[in-house]
Amino acid sequence: RSTRLRDLLFERKSEGSKSLALLIDPEKMDRQSSFTELVQGATELEIDFIFIGGSLVSADQLAKCMASVNQIVGGRVPLVLFPGSVMQVSDEADAILFLSLISGRNPEWLIGQQVLAAPHLSKSKLEIIPTGYMLVNGGSSTSVEYISQTIPLPQDKPDLAAATALAGKYLGLSVFYMDAGSGARVPVSPDMIRAVNAHTKAPLIVGGGICSLSSARRAWEAGADVLVIGNGAEKNPSLIAEVLQYARWYNASLNVN
Ligand code: 1GP
Secondary structure, X not given: OOOHXXXXXXXXXXXXXXXXXXXXXXXXXXXXXXXXXXXXXHHHOOOOEEEEOOOOOOHHHHHHHHHHHHHHHOOOOOEEEOOOOOOOOOOOOOEEEEEEEOOOOOHHHHHHHHHHHHHHHHHOOOEEEEEEEEEEOOOOOOHHHHHHOOOOEOOOOHHHHHHHHHHHHHOOOOEEEEEOOOOOOOOOOHHHHHHHHHHOOOOEEEEOOXXXXXXXXXXXXXXXXXXXXXXXXXXXXXXXXXXXXXXHHHHHHHHHO
């Protein structure tokens, strides 16, 4: 089984370079007039990753979305599943973030859905990326919080975030994802990111409520490796270009020094 994307994430982490992912929620696809332009635009800009997933997505919706996205992207950008449930597994993607909601205490999202997905995954060619998923309080209640019936990590408790990531590291998880939830009022704070980053060398994905270049820069500067933008790109179509331009400039400056 390939470990291509996982290796790429580790390589970029060790270089200190920054990456960006556009999040597509298949559930919103039909309502979103700009869907094609958004995916096309991000592909032409050679965004690093496209993540696909959401809280309420059915298998049918995912299949439909994968067909459209694949047609637009044509293999130019890695497609990574970010599944909200066992229904969101598709062999049409390149990889899957095999998430365990380690900030919560609901066994269904810690291991239950994963057991249901495992037999299918063992037969698929999807790259499986073991990911410790940490929900952080983003100032408003989110779909993930409601669906998973878990309490997010408080924003002002970096020690709790660090302890959670450490436990995930000792369990062998290879990547961490700190998420304030889709459309969060407040993104994950720099203190929370710094605390997790100080305790693990694993690539750190951060998302939820990032809707400006300044919030993206704050997260990257605190130690995030991959930022995920969904709602922000839907509201402001030039945001992806702006944030990517900054990342390219930043990454190029690493090579110069
Ligand atoms: C949500 O991290 C993602 O799970 C992205 O959130 O839609 O708020 O950018 P936004």
